[in-house]
Amino acid sequence: MTKKQYAFYPGCSSQKGASASNFATSIEVMCEKLGIQLNEIPDWNCCSASIGYGDGGLLPRLVLNARNLALAEQHLPGQDMVSGCPACWLSTRETAEKLHESGSLMAEANEALKEAGLSFKGTVRARHIVEVLVEDVGFAGMKQPVVKPLEGMKIAGYVGCQTNRPFGIAGESFENPQYLDKMIETVGAEPASGYEQKVTCCGGALAFSEPDKSQKQIRDIVESAYDHGAEMIVTPCQLCQANVEIYQSEINKKQGTKFAMPVVYYSQLLTVAYGGSLKQAGLDGHVIQPEKLQQIAVRQK
Amino acid sequence: MSDHNQHAVAHYRNNFLREVEDRVEDGEWVKMCMQCGVCAGSCPFGPHWEHSPQKIFMMIRAGKREEVLASDSMWMCTSCYNCIVRCPRKLPITHIMHGLAHYAHRLGVAPKGQPTREVARLFWNNLARSGRVNELRFSLAMYFKDGFVQGIKNSLAMQGIGIGLMKAKRLNPMEILGGHKCRDKDGIHKMIAKAREIEERKQGFTS
Numbered sequence: 001m002t003k004k005q006y007a008f009y010p011g012c013s014s015q016k017g018a019s020a021s022n023f024a025t026s027i028e029v030m031c032e033k034l035g036i037q038l039n040e041i042p043d044w045n046c047c048s049a050s051i052g053y054g055d056g057g058l059l060p061r062l063v064l065n066a067r068n069l070a071l072a073e074q075h076l077p078g079q080d081m082v083s084g085c086p087a088c089w090l091s092t093r094e095t096a097e098k099l100h101e102s103g104s105l106m107a108e109a110n111e112a113l114k115e116a117g118l119s120f121k122g123t124v125r126a127r128h129i130v131e132v133l134v135e136d137v138g139f140a141g142m143k144q145p146v147v148k149p150l151e152g153m154k155i156a157g158y159v160g161c162q163t164n165r166p167f168g169i170a171g172e173s174f175e176n177p178q179y180l181d182k183m184i185e186t187v188g189a190e191p192a193s194g195y196e197q198k199v200t201c202c203g204g205a206l207a208f209s210e211p212d213k214s215q216k217q218i219r220d221i222v223e224s225a226y227d228h229g230a231e232m233i234v235t236p237c238q239l240c241q242a243n244v245e246i247y248q249s250e251i252n253k254k255q256g257t258k259f260a261m262p263v264v265y266y267s268q269l270l271t272v273a274y275g276g277s278l279k280q281a282g283l284d285g286h287v288i289q290p291e292k293l294q295q296i297a298v299r300q301k
Numbered sequence: 302m303s304d305h306n307q308h309a310v311a312h313y314r315n316n317f318l319r320e321v322e323d324r325v326e327d328g329e330w331v332k333m334c335m336q337c338g339v340c341a342g343s344c345p346f347g348p349h350w351e352h353s354p355q356k357i358f359m360m361i362r363a364g365k366r367e368e369v370l371a372s373d374s375m376w377m378c379t380s381c382y383n384c385i386v387r388c389p390r391k392l393p394i395t396h397i398m399h400g401l402a403h404y405a406h407r408l409g410v411a412p413k414g415q416p417t418r419e420v421a422r423l424f425w426n427n428l429a430r431s432g433r434v435n436e437l438r439f440s441l442a443m444y445f446k447d448g449f450v451q452g453i454k455n456s457l458a459m460q461g462i463g464i465g466l467m468k469a470k471r472l473n474p475m476e477i478l479g480g481h482k483c484r485d486k487d488g489i490h491k492m493i494a495k496a497r498e499i500e501e502r503k504q505g506f507t508s
């Protein structure tokens with residue numbers, strides 16, 4: 001099978017030893033089984049995320065993203081640039097669109113890029129891995145490699161903000177996108193229907209600076225998953241995953257709740273369903289253990 | 302009051318709307334707001350916004366310069382993009398909030414000690430240093446941002462979380478020694494400096 005080629009932008013949180021490194025691990029087997037080849041963009045830099053605006057003005061932020069686009073254009077010509085992190089995807093896509101719309105911004109960005117020995121022509125498309133799965137592979141394609149259906153599991157699909165807004169996945173609504181629930185079904189599990197916190201914000205980068213306000217959001221997100229009978233939350237967002245998993249113990253301490261709701265990535269579900277090991281699925285990287293999924297992963301068929 | 306701020310006041314007299322249009326990211330959109338109020342109910346931290354985006358746009362038009370720039374509200378934005386997809390006039394509200402926060406910060410009139418402002422500053426310093434974010438150094442800086450004693454308290458409060466993450470191999474203690482960085486650090490520094498220079502010239506901070 002010839003593999004589909006993409007220029008891959010991992011982003012800071014997916015580096016080795018960083019907070020979403022288990023995401024990075026889990027996409028390997030998934031991509032392998034789906035015939036997707038991710039070619040890492042050489043020497044990529046941080047996108048400046050949604051919190052870089054304080055010190056970084058518009059042009060410095062655009063230029064950081066333009067550098068990644070330029071590197072992809074130069075080293076991996078003709079390939080769509082793909083990111084697994086919503087914040088990276090958003091920043092890159094916003095940059096590509098802004099530069100495309102304004103000739104003067106493009107000229108200014110290139111003036112700055114020249115300092116790093118680069119130039120950007122504007123030929124690269126910025127996409128999210130979920131778009132690749134839904135649009136290029138399709139749900140039937142995602143189902144094909146399933147060898148261990150996750151039968152009997154009920155899972156709340158938590159989409160969050162930035163994979164959903166402002167761009168979202170083509171054809172989906174902002175209020176109630178369906179693709180994550182469909183992925184859960186594709187691997188043989190049951191989506192928690194009516195989960196009303198599906199697109200609620202977890203507080204994002206403000207989980208650090210405004211912990212109480214963010215933890216109120218997180219509490220709603222977890223509580224509703226329990227209310228709908230889910231035994232696990234699945235999400236496409238790195239910050240959502242980290243925030244919703246990590247702060248449950250804080251909420252328990254402060255508010256006397258007894259939350260222990262595992263939070264995993266869609267890629268971990270697919271990897272386990274495709275027969276990947278516990279390690280390959282990054283399931284050794286959790287603070288709240290997704291026990292049932294771990295059991296399926298270690299089971300022989 | 303900083304020099305930049307005095308110059309801006311002198312330059313734009315009482316026309317704050319024009320100042321925003323010239324100098325704030327996507328500021329030219331502000332006049333398109335029809336005050337429908339949809340955005341006001343969209344923010345996740347809504348009850349904590351003293352001035353909703355709708356109110357801020359009204360205040361800009363009313364020339365309430367100091368009140369807007371000193372407001373804590375823009376710093377409450379979680380970048381959730383709820384407002385953008387709902388606004389009937391398609392205002393890029395998220396970006397205008399970021400732009401206003403940045404402009405107030407740049408002029409030195411943003412609220413002092415505002416926690417998100419501090420985090421944003423640390424984050425930028427962290428990424429601008431090596432081109433990539435070093436999460437451990439960033440976390441340590443976070444805990445110590447309020448000074449040493451509070452830093453120790455914060456670290457202790459978060460210790461369980463840090464150790465949990467380390468066990469899960471998601472926070473690498475070796476990062477303090479350097480960790481991830483870009484090869485072309487120098488190029489990135491020069492590129493950012495150039496972008497700043499162009500932007501400051503364009504916005505009239507320098508000639």
Ligand code: SF4
Nearest residue numbers: 160161162204239240
């Ligand atoms: S829900 Fe939170 S972490 Fe997820 S995309 Fe929104 S802001 Fe980011």
Ligand code: SF4
Nearest residue numbers: 334335337338340388
């Ligand atoms: S939703 Fe749009 S038009 Fe309505 S008040 Fe907010 S910014 Fe103005």
Ligand code: SF4
Nearest residue numbers: 344378379381382384
């Ligand atoms: S992006 Fe910011 S301004 Fe818009 S709804 Fe979310 S928090 Fe409010």
